[in-house]
Amino acid sequence: MGEEVDATAAAAADGGSKPHAVVVTYPLQGHVNPAVHLALRLAARGFAVTFVSTESVHEQTARALGVADPSGYDVFAAARATAAKGGGGGETVAAAMDVRYEVVSDGLPVGFDRSLNHDDFMGSLLHAFGAHVEALLCRVVVDAAATFLVADTFFVWPATLSKKLGIPYVSFWTEPALIFNLYYHINLLTEHGHFRCNEPRKDTITYVPGVEAIEPGELMSYLQDTDTTTVVHRIIFRAFEEARGADYVVCNTVEELEPSTIAALRRERPFYAVGPILPAGFARSAVATSMWAESDCSRWLAAQPPRSVLYVSFGSYAHVTRRELHEIARGVLASGARFLWVMRPDIVSSDDPDPLPDGFAAAAAADGRGVVVPWCCQVEVLAHPAVAAFLTHCGWNSILESAWAGVPMLCFPLLTDQFTNRRLVVREWRAGVAVGDRGAVDAGEVRAKIEGVMRGEEGEVLREQVGKMRATLHAAVAPGGSSRRGFDELVDELKRRCGGGGGRH
Incomplete structure (x- = not known):
């Protein structure tokens, strides 16, 4: 959001030979939204993008729009058309936005009720989904030297697959840096008895780098559980083993909101705070992402x-x-x-x-x-x-x-x-x-x-405080802002590393 890109420069990037980003979104609404708009940002900065969703998310999104034939529906078509006309703003400003759309099975039938059968859904993401993604990557990664993988941190296969294919892995974290940091240091929580024990300690946690103090009751629900054998726990453990193999971490946060946590994470690996990742103009997105039909209020x-x-x-x-x-x-x-x-x-x-x-x-x-x-x-x-x-x-x-x-x-x-x-x-x-x-x-x-x-008076105080937070977010994505600079640095690094290839099929 707020990315005002020179359209001519973006279209001419790399002399017409574009580095290729393969963006794989986690199949939940809250992950799809920022992944779509990150993909649009990359496309607006001259990257060729292959955006990968699941068949189930695709079908549900198409149904929400009343699309008669989901098989032929491309969620990026409207954004592509807007960009071709030179319209839109922010993410869709590139004159020839190069985003291709792919869908892949998550390992379950499209009609399977994932909400009602949560553990089966998560089990398929843990055990089956990676093989389907690997088959797709083998097809769309034509020039490994020009390609990089952007995958949600919660996937359990990105570092392994990217290493196998010889391409960089950008871990995309859709939650605050604090959450990433706590999961990343899950070993410390275990060593100190605040996690993975029958009776976790209840005292304040003061030993996590970049976190001055946090109460056990403020941890993520999965870190408050005593049963750590669930499918979601197995996903978290595997995903953060993979995250340690990421070449870069991109986070949907703002440096001014979490300065000490982000500073600590940057001592671990390249960490880019580029948020808030929102639809251009803070309006209805040019890319339909909603998995339910939207009422006009x-x-x-x-x-x-x-x-x-x-x-x-x-x-x-x-x-x-x-x-x-x-x-x-x-x-x-x-x-x-x-x-x-x-x-x-x-x-x-x-x-x-x-x-x-x-x-x-x-x-x-x-x-x-x-x-x-x-x-x-x-x-x-x-x-x-x-x-x-x-x-x-x-x-x-x-x-x-x-x-x-x-x-x-x-x-x-x-x-x-x-x-x-x-x-x-x-x-x-x-x-x-x-x-x-x-x-x-x-x-x-x-x-x-x-x-x-x-x-009440409390409301007036809150409005004043959230107004300050609003100003911080708006400043971060404005020219010279921390998130704008972070994204510029990420783009420069990825073009340096992957800009020498010949694009894709």
Whole structure:
């Protein structure tokens, strides 16, 4: 986001012989979004890009758009057309954007319910997906000297495959640098008894490089578990063994937000903070990435007073229990706030399509103060002047988008990095407040927190703090900003290393 590239220079890069980036995205919505926009950034800077998604993500994205024949659908077609006309901005400014789109099996049938069968899905990513990617790489990597692999850090095969093919591996980390750092030093947590033991220590963790202090309850959920034999734990262990073999790490964060952590990681390997990676213009992306059909909320929002709406969304992946959902719903109603609530179809489970309390929708609709939709374009909603606060699960994309728009957060983490992300938002940046705790939330607390943020003095303080965070993000991607410089350095390094080849097929 914010990459203003000279189109002529980009098109003429390397005399027409382009280095080739193969970008493989992790098949979850929160990973697909930044991967797509990183690919567009690379293309705008003169790289030939092959973007690789899974058949399942492709089918779900096409269905969300109502595409009649997903087999012939190319998600980059609209962005390519916009660039060809010389339109767009930021990522799509290159006059002849060279992005090719490939899909590959994740090892499961397309119609398999990955939400309902999470462990089977993760097991396939652990055991089967790598072979399918290897077969595709053998086809698309025509000139190894001109090619590099950009793969999500959570994959368990990138360093191994890149070494086999003789190409550099860029590990793409879609979460804060702090999370990467804690996983990277999982051996220290184990040695000191804070992880991989029956009764982990409860004292403050002070020995991780670049982290002054963190409480055990602020670690990612998988590092708080005593059972470390699950499929997700096996993925994490393998993925960070592979990450140690990365030539470069690219992180969707901003150096000013995490300076000591990033400095520590740079002592380990080349680490580039290039965030926030957001759609050009902080608007609906030219590349359709949504895996659910988006409702148009603009008319309803336009009818609401400025800074009067609570936006509620718990993201694309984690689930809430029915009990948690009911407590939050009662608290939202009791607060009296206007609200727009995104209720993902499988938010509790894909076999529980209507999990809200009886009468909730009717009560919300009775006076027109609330609306519930299955999905929406989140950046458009957060950018709307009617939105005053965001009740969020603390997914990293959501945090960056909320901060970019200057919207304070009510933080209700559910899973994985979200607990550590909440620590950053609430304790370090003071841009939000905590709501509930693991498995414990009640309507009274929800109501009180909403009232405090929406109408109280606390809300004014939060808005001031998130305004500072917003300024930091905007400055980072502006000319001369830290993320702009980081991306420039990455581009120069990759062109130096891979710029001498002859492109691809």
